[in-house]
Amino acid sequence: MRDLSDDLLEWYDVHARAMPWRVSPGAKKAGARPDPYAVWMSEIMLQQTTVAAVTAYFQRFMARWPTVADLAAAEDSEVMGEWAGLGYYARARNLLKCARAVVADHGGQFPADHAALLKLPGIGPYTAAAISSIAFDLRHVVVDGNVERVMARMFDEHTPLPAAKPILTDHAERLTPDQRPGDYAQAVMDLGATICSPKSPACGICPWRDPCAARLAGTAAELPKKTAKKPKPVRHGTVYLAQREDGAWLLETRAEKGLLGGMLGWPGSDWVDIGEPRPVAPPIHAPWVKVDGEVRHTFTHFHLMLDVMTARVANDATGTFLPHDRFRPSDLPTVMRKAYDLVHK
DNA sequence: GAATCGTGGTC
DNA sequence: TGACCAAGATT
Numbered sequence: 001m002r003d004l005s006d007d008l009l010e011w012y013d014v015h016a017r018a019m020p021w022r023v024s025p026g027a028k029k030a031g032a033r034p035d036p037y038a039v040w041m042s043e044i045m046l047q048q049t050t051v052a053a054v055t056a057y058f059q060r061f062m063a064r065w066p067t068v069a070d071l072a073a074a075e076d077s078e079v080m081g082e083w084a085g086l087g088y089y090a091r092a093r094n095l096l097k098c099a100r101a102v103v104a105d106h107g108g109q110f111p112a113d114h115a116a117l118l119k120l121p122g123i124g125p126y127t128a129a130a131i132s133s134i135a136f137d138l139r140h141v142v143v144d145g146n147v148e149r150v151m152a153r154m155f156d157e158h159t160p161l162p163a164a165k166p167i168l169t170d171h172a173e174r175l176t177p178d179q180r181p182g183d184y185a186q187a188v189m190d191l192g193a194t195i196c197s198p199k200s201p202a203c204g205i206c207p208w209r210d211p212c213a214a215r216l217a218g219t220a221a222e223l224p225k226k227t228a229k230k231p232k233p234v235r236h237g238t239v240y241l242a243q244r245e246d247g248a249w250l251l252e253t254r255a256e257k258g259l260l261g262g263m264l265g266w267p268g269s270d271w272v273d274i275g276e277p278r279p280v281a282p283p284i285h286a287p288w289v290k291v292d293g294e295v296r297h298t299f300t301h302f303h304l305m306l307d308v309m310t311a312r313v314a315n316d317a318t319g320t321f322l323p324h325d326r327f328r329p330s331d332l333p334t335v336m337r338k339a340y341d342l343v344h345k
Numbered sequence: 346g347a348a349t350c351g352t353g354g355t356c
Numbered sequence: 357t358g359a360c361c362a363a364g365a366t367t
Contacts, residue, residue, distance in 0.1 A: 046363040053353065053362085087351025090365075124365045144363045162346080189363055198361065199356075229360090230348095259350065298358095300350055334352060 004211060005177035005184050011207035012187035017194070019051060020058055025183055034182075036110035037068045039135040040098075043127045044091050051193070057086050069108050072099040077253070080262050081331035089333065093262050094122025112136040134182040141173045142185035146192025151175075152224035153196060156213035160225035168224075196220075232298070236278050236305040239268035239295075239339050242286055245315050247324030250283060259299070264322075265336045271304060278307065284319050286311035291342050297335040308339045 013025045021042035023034045041061060045054040060082060065071035071079070076096060083092035098121045102110055110131065111117055117128040129140035148161060151168040154175075159167060177184055195202045203215045214220040242250040254265050267283035282288055288309040295306035329340050 043363065048350090048362055048364055049352080050354075050362050085352075087353090088364085090350065094365080122365070126364055130363070142363085145361085146363065186363090193363080261350090298352085300352090301348075 003177060004175055004208065005179075007207045008187045008191065009177075009180055009183060012183055012190060015190065015194075016183075016186070017051075017190050020055060020062075022186070028183070034135045036112075036131065036135040038062065039131055040068075040110055040123075040127075041095075043130045043134075044095055044098075044122055045086065047091060047127070048088060049086065053086065057083070067108075068099050068102050068110070071096070072103040076262065077264075081264065081328065084263065084331050084333055085337075087334075089261055089263055091122055093256065097121040098123065110135070112138060114138070114140055130185060133185045137180070137182045139176060139178055139181040140185075141169065141176050142188070143169050143172050144189060146189040146196070147172050149198065149224055150188055150192050150196050150208075153201070153214035153220045154208060154212050156217050156219060156223070158219075158223070158225055160227045162227070164224065230301075232302050234274040234303045234305065235271040236274055236307070237269045237271035238278060238280065238307040238309060239266040239336070240281075240283055240288065241266055241308065241310045241339065241343050242284060242313050242317070242319070243310075244313055244317060244321055248321035249324070249327055250313075250317075250319045251322045251327070252320060260333050260335070263333045263336075264331050265333065266339055268306075271306075274305070282309070284313070284317060286313050286317070293342055295335065295338045295342060297338060299335075304335065306335070306339060308342050310343050 016024055018024065021038045023032045042054065042058055045058055064082065065074060074096070079096050080089070080092055083089065101120055102108060112132055114128050114132045117123050117131055118125070123131070126142065126144050129142045132138045133140045133142055148165070148168045151157065151171040152164065155171050157164055157167055195206045199221070201220050203209050203212070203220055206212065209215055212220070214223055250267060251264055252267050254260050254263050256262050269279035269281040272279060288311045291308040291310055295308060297304045329337055332340060
């Protein structure tokens with residue numbers, strides 16, 4: 001009997017998107033197999049992040065650290081700097097922890113087993129299923145945002161997320177085939193990223209247009225439903241950019257946990273709700289001057305407005321200064337780079 | 346279950 | 357221009 005998955009795989013054989021970490025259906029037919037390290041790297045980077053944003057980062061990471069052993073041997077600061085700008089920095093911290101665990105506990109080879117993958121840092125239910133199916137072609141149910149959307153539409157499910165997750169996972173479980181589960185998982189995600197898109201789905205050219213319940217009901221574009229989000233508060237604070245006469249900058253490595261954890265950053269005040277007085281917290285004694293303008297930045301759950309203070313200090317000033325030739329603005333998370341740009345441009 | 350945790354693109 | 361959105365994990 002012909003399954004729905006056959007229609008999707010047939011579509012995928014023709015329309016699979018080309019990506020640097022992906023082995024195309026044609027290449028697989030010729031015997032090529034994915035590199036589990038590359039699959040893992042791409043899946044971590046793709047968490048809540050678009051293919052367009054990930055591609056350049058993936059290529060830089062793979063060029064700099066071609067194997068998991070190379071990555072495991074890297075300095076923390078190198079990896080955090082290379083990740084800068086991609087966001088969700090806990091992923092980079094866990095990337096290193098995971099690489100070191102694979103070397104220490106798995107002989108430098110990623111395990112194929114779903115349960116073993118789940119125990120590794122930064123690998124949750126989605127990523128474990130994605131790696132075991134895409135890299136090893138084991139049948140696991142892969143449920144990401146694309147799959148949730150496709151399932152909600154296929155079965156015209158109006159229960160809002162995240163409450164609908166178990167229902168949608170059940171649907172996904174029933175549709176997942178025994179044959180080519182890795183290609184199938186990528187096919188559903190490609191479908192969700194291209195045809196079954198969030199805003200205006202192209203139902204007319206969808207390989208699943210006939211069996212889709214939401215298309216029949218005319219509700220595709222309004223699914224999946226989601227519970228309302230909380231409004232974002234506005235906070236403000238101050239950062240301090242001190243440069244020595246020899247060009248070195250006063251910088252700090254932020255605490256491991258919390259926002260921008262483990263990243264390079266300018267010293268500064270706490271960030272407090274607007275309405276409270278903006279705290280003043282210069283890291284050293286210096287002739288601070290306020291820079292014209294301000295930094296505006298939006299994080300996942302709040303808006304931020306930053307005043308930027310700057311000063312030139314003597315070469316014998318106290319504090320942890322990073323020499324000019326070891327400072328790359330691209331090693332800064334975006335909000336910190338914006339502060340640098342305000343001073344420098 | 347709810348919060349926390351980034352960023353750039355899009356409409 | 358502001359809200360929404362993206363191949364989620366962790367606590």
